[in-house]
Amino acid sequence: MFNIINRIFGKGSAGSKDIAKERLRLVLVHDRVNVSPQFIEILKEDIVRSISTYMEIDEKGMEVSLASSNSSVALIANIPVRRMKRGASFYND
Template identity: 60%
Template structure:
């Protein structure tokens, strides 16, 4: 009952606790894999360039992270798509 009242009156600390827990988990995954924040940002920039050839995306909302489970690491990308492009665009040399 107390949890319910705390949520109603905006005193819910579980959400900030969960956010902090998730941030710590991401930091630990990055440390275990040996990926620097600069490398992850570079990867994100490269993904944006490639995906922009095929679709219009919300670059500000794009999220790229590494997820670890037991002995595997996965690259997780959340890429909001605004619209598909009708023509394939390539870089001109």
């Protein structure tokens, strides 16, 4: 009974604005990457720079991209490792 009254006054279903916001958030992740073609390249360089402290990687075989599912966007990086650097484990003792 209360549900019916609620529905009459338009409070029965949640508003559609949250759906709008969520869809926008996802679509803008991709849009913003595409605005600047250099974006992925710059990101790649930064990743290489920080990883190189710890391991030797194959920069040519490296792939970085964005993938999205229904509700999230992920940064996927496939980075072939040639060898680990010895010094990296020193910090662990």
